[in-house]
Amino acid sequence: MKLTGAEIFIECLKREGVKTLFALPGGVVLKIFDTLHQQKDIEVILTRHEQGAGHMAEGYAKATGKAGVCLVTSGPGMTNVITALADAYMDSVPLVCFSGQVPTSLIGNDAFQEADNIGLSRPCTKYNFLVKDVNDLAATIKEAFYIATTGRPGPVLVDIPKDVSMAKAEFTYPNSVSIRGYNPTYEGNKWQIKQAAEAIMKAKKPILYVGGGVGFSGASQELLELAEMTQIPVDMTLMGLGVFPGEHPLSMGMLGMHGTYEANMAMHYSDLVIAVGARFDDRVTGKVSEFCPYAKVIHVDIDPTSIRKNINVDIPIVGDCKTVLRELNQILRATVNGEQKDLRKPWWDQIREWQQAHPLVYHQEQDGPIKPQQVVKRLYELTKDRDPIVSTDVGQHQMWAAQYFKLGKPNRWLTSGGLGTMGFGFPAAMGAQAAFRNRLVLCIAGDGSIQMNMQEMATAVVSKLPVKIIILNNGFHGMVRQWQDLFYEGRYASSNLGTTPDFVKLAEAYGAVGLRVKKVGDLDAILKEALATDKPVIVDVPTYPYENCYPMIPAGGCNHEMLLEDPPELKKKQVGSEKVTPEDKDTVLTA
Amino acid sequence: MEHIISVTVENKFGVLSRVAGLFSGRGFNIESLSVAPTLDPSMSQMTIVTSGDERIIEQIVKQLNKLIDVIKVVDLNETEFVSRETAIIKVHTKDADRAEALRIVDIFRANVIDSTPSTYTIEVSGDPKKIEAIINLLQPLGIKDLVRTGRVAVAREPVRPVAAQAKKVARD
Ligand SMILES: Cc1cc2nc3c(=O)[nH]c(=O)nc-3n(C[C@H](O)[C@H](O)[C@H](O)COP(=O)(O)OP(=O)(O)OC[C@H]3O[C@@H](n4cnc5c(N)ncnc54)[C@H](O)[C@@H]3O)c2cc1C
Ligand SMILES: Cc1ncc(C[n+]2csc(CCOP(=O)(O)OP(=O)(O)O)c2C)c(N)n1
Ligand SMILES: [Mg+2]
Numbered sequence: 001m002k003l004t005g006a007e008i009f010i011e012c013l014k015r016e017g018v019k020t021l022f023a024l025p026g027g028v029v030l031k032i033f034d035t036l037h038q039q040k041d042i043e044v045i046l047t048r049h050e051q052g053a054g055h056m057a058e059g060y061a062k063a064t065g066k067a068g069v070c071l072v073t074s075g076p077g078m079t080n081v082i083t084a085l086a087d088a089y090m091d092s093v094p095l096v097c098f099s100g101q102v103p104t105s106l107i108g109n110d111a112f113q114e115a116d117n118i119g120l121s122r123p124c125t126k127y128n129f130l131v132k133d134v135n136d137l138a139a140t141i142k143e144a145f146y147i148a149t150t151g152r153p154g155p156v157l158v159d160i161p162k163d164v165s166m167a168k169a170e171f172t173y174p175n176s177v178s179i180r181g182y183n184p185t186y187e188g189n190k191w192q193i194k195q196a197a198e199a200i201m202k203a204k205k206p207i208l209y210v211g212g213g214v215g216f217s218g219a220s221q222e223l224l225e226l227a228e229m230t231q232i233p234v235d236m237t238l239m240g241l242g243v244f245p246g247e248h249p250l251s252m253g254m255l256g257m258h259g260t261y262e263a264n265m266a267m268h269y270s271d272l273v274i275a276v277g278a279r280f281d282d283r284v285t286g287k288v289s290e291f292c293p294y295a296k297v298i299h300v301d302i303d304p305t306s307i308r309k310n311i312n313v314d315i316p317i318v319g320d321c322k323t324v325l326r327e328l329n330q331i332l333r334a335t336v337n338g339e340q341k342d343l344r345k346p347w348w349d350q351i352r353e354w355q356q357a358h359p360l361v362y363h364q365e366q367d368g369p370i371k372p373q374q375v376v377k378r379l380y381e382l383t384k385d386r387d388p389i390v391s392t393d394v395g396q397h398q399m400w401a402a403q404y405f406k407l408g409k410p411n412r413w414l415t416s417g418g419l420g421t422m423g424f425g426f427p428a429a430m431g432a433q434a435a436f437r438n439r440l441v442l443c444i445a446g447d448g449s450i451q452m453n454m455q456e457m458a459t460a461v462v463s464k465l466p467v468k469i470i471i472l473n474n475g476f477h478g479m480v481r482q483w484q485d486l487f488y489e490g491r492y493a494s495s496n497l498g499t500t501p502d503f504v505k506l507a508e509a510y511g512a513v514g515l516r517v518k519k520v521g522d523l524d525a526i527l528k529e530a531l532a533t534d535k536p537v538i539v540d541v542p543t544y545p546y547e548n549c550y551p552m553i554p555a556g557g558c559n560h561e562m563l564l565e566d567p568p569e570l571k572k573k574q575v576g577s578e579k580v581t582p583e584d585k586d587t588v589l590t591a
Numbered sequence: 592m593e594h595i596i597s598v599t600v601e602n603k604f605g606v607l608s609r610v611a612g613l614f615s616g617r618g619f620n621i622e623s624l625s626v627a628p629t630l631d632p633s634m635s636q637m638t639i640v641t642s643g644d645e646r647i648i649e650q651i652v653k654q655l656n657k658l659i660d661v662i663k664v665v666d667l668n669e670t671e672f673v674s675r676e677t678a679i680i681k682v683h684t685k686d687a688d689r690a691e692a693l694r695i696v697d698i699f700r701a702n703v704i705d706s707t708p709s710t711y712t713i714e715v716s717g718d719p720k721k722i723e724a725i726i727n728l729l730q731p732l733g734i735k736d737l738v739r740t741g742r743v744a745v746a747r748e749p750v751r752p753v754a755a756q757a758k759k760v761a762r763d
Contacts, residue, residue: 305654
């Protein structure tokens with residue numbers, strides 16, 4: 001029997017196991033929406049902006065490990081979703097985005113709402129397709145899902161002209177895909193893995209540097225085995241948080257620009273860096289020429305371009321983390337003995353010393369302004385038994401969340417690392433909530449970032465996605481203000497956000513619940529109230545505006561040279577300055 | 592250092608822009624790029640002349656390999672290869688100059704492929720040095736038009752694509 005392009009689209013999605021589609025309609029995709037409207041297998045979540053749809057699909061993908069799917073219209077629908085595609089590309093998120101296109105006969109004519117979707121998305125997708133013939137649609141969709149989810153995952157765009165969604169074709173879904181130019185390597189080179197095992201046996205100061213790739217590969221178990229067997233400390237990247245239990249004694253927490261003191265010191269003084277599914281981003285390496293000066297480097301990555309892109313590697317292993325670690329563990333199991341423990345005792349003594357010398361610190365006074373770290377810490381303690389999924393926006397609050405919210409498992413951490421997209425957090429949390437209706441999903445947001453996709457509160461209310469948003473409201477683009485304080489003599493060029501909007505009233509206006517924490521003593525009670533609510537909630541927490549995030553390696557700085565607290569001139573300046581005090585802020589907000 | 596990279600790609604819509612976009616987006620150099628179908632009509636052959644240090648060339652090769660429409664990448668500098676470029680040069684020629692032009696054509700084993708009362712159109716093939724040389728000699732006569740194909744190249748012996756070689760290098 002022949003099906004229309006729109007019907008084929010839906011049949012393909014069903015075969016790919018898609019349950020949820022994040023979408024916003026428009027002229028050229030009306031046929032697809034009309035067909036979707038007449039079926040029940042796939043839930044359509046109508047977002048209020050296409051960027052929201054894209055980030056929701058990302059959140060869905062990160063939480064489930066499957067491809068997230070979104071559908072947008074031509075022209076402005078497409079340009080609106082670009083930020084989410086670019087975000088997914090940088091963070092290797094498997095995404096399949098369908099865009100509408102003007103009818104094939106009009107392509108290139110500057111037709112109404114025409115945009116060159118293929119050209120626009122080329123640099124921010126893993127691959128993209130324009131489907132010119134309905135007979136190619138099913139095979140194209142199959143390839144799109146295959147490319148998005150295999151190898152190094154990433155976003156794929158499928159551009160469907162209006163006439164293709166309306167034309168009919170015989171429907172057959174291919175069983176398999178074979179693309180001659182695309183054959184990701186999963187098996188690591190055996191000889192190289194053996195070299196790695198030998199280096200690990202010999203190392204006196206080894207460190208595991210693990211990232212998002214471990215999560216994509218589902219290799220947490222193998223990583224745990226490796227670390228425990230060899231007693232090697234584990235540094236996680238921002239994207240790797242959760243792939244190794246944050247509370248584990250071997251965990252050093254996050255490394256990099258705002259990483260812990262011990263994580264960065266251990267990297268710097270290590271004699272063997274074992275990088276697994278991490279890409280030596282500049283937020284981690286700092287000054288490349290002085291990065292890990294004493295170490296040999298092993299690098300396991302499925303994407304050959306990640307290897308030797310930024311730094312030299314001694315033992316490169318192209319392959320999938322899980323497959324490679326299994327093989328590595330197998331070799332090590334036969335060789336590891338008590339000797340390594342003795343060999344590494346001085347290393348561990350040194351690490352424990354670093355940990356004690358400079359743990360993460362902040363000072364919360366009993367009746368002083370609320371410190372942002374305190375909010376994250378209490379949120380963590382109050383929710384950890386519920387195994388929550390946590391999203392963040394971008395800024396200081398993101399870094400505090402990374403430092404204080406210790407995740408136990410992978411697929412619980414939704415954050416924008418590579419692109420650093422403000423406005424990512426809330427829609428991403430909604431995407432995860434759509435995948436797991438009964439789980440607790442938290443969004444730790446900044447007062448600046450949340451306003452970049454605030455409109456999705458309407459979606460959250462209508463589609464019943466009871467995300468709990470906790471806004472660390474410092475009245476600033478806090479991360480920008482921190483840099484201005486440290487590097488621009490405290491000139492706050494366009495970083496002061498003022499005290500509007502009233503987030504409580506805003507939540508209420510949308511039909512959600514709004515709560516505010518007025519003093520630190522109320523924090524627990526209000527958080528508990530929010531957690532007990534079955535609707536979307538905003539908890540507005542006015543926090544101390546001038547808190548800075550430490551440790552900090554200034555951009556281009558060296559990993560063992562961290563700023564650990566405000567420099568003296570800054571401390572002096574903050575006392576008695578004419579800036580808005582938290583009390584003023586609270587008055588305005590509650591007025 | 593200059594490298595000649597031979598890239599076998601899918602012969603389909605948009606592939607050239609993916610390759611060109613890769614070079615411009617990542618700030619890699621393209622000195623010349625030529626593309627044409629192969630014996631198998633489903634594939635095209637690109638010859639890209641680029642330059643950069645070892646690290647950059649390695650990234651270029653890896654990034655090209657990563658493109659889904661790229662089937663095979665060979666860095667010809669890793670083997671022995673032969674390369675050619677063709678130029679078509681239209682020179683202004685009057686009276687005595689015409690004889691001089693023909694003499695130069697002869698020396699370089701070039702061909703006159705068109706002639707009008709005031710011009711010769713000359714075709715010359717060779718390595719870039721030879722082409723530079725003939726251009727230099729023809730310049731005093733007055734070059735009206737010059738087009739060059741960019742280089743095409745082929746390895747002298749069959750070679751393995753770079754991905755396989757990279758592993759070998761890593762093992763050493
Ligand atoms: C304000 C701000 C501050 C930041 N500060 C920090 C910081 O202090 N510390 C920090 O670490 N980051 C920080 N970041 C994030 C940083 O920019 C990078 O996004 C991050 O470091 C990259 O993480 P990753 O190396 O784990 O790579 P990812 O982006 O997660 O990439 C994953 C890597 O694994 C590979 N891979 C994928 N799948 C597999 C598989 N199956 N098998 C093997 N390999 C695979 C990929 O090819 C890729 O190389 C910050 C970001 C922002 C916005
Ligand atoms: C879309 C976008 N625009 C600009 C930036 C640059 N930027 C990075 S952090 C930041 C401030 C974020 O403010 P807020 O959300 O309030 O977080 P805070 O740092 O105050 O916790 C800005 C403007 C960005 N990352 N993303
Ligand atoms: Mg802020």
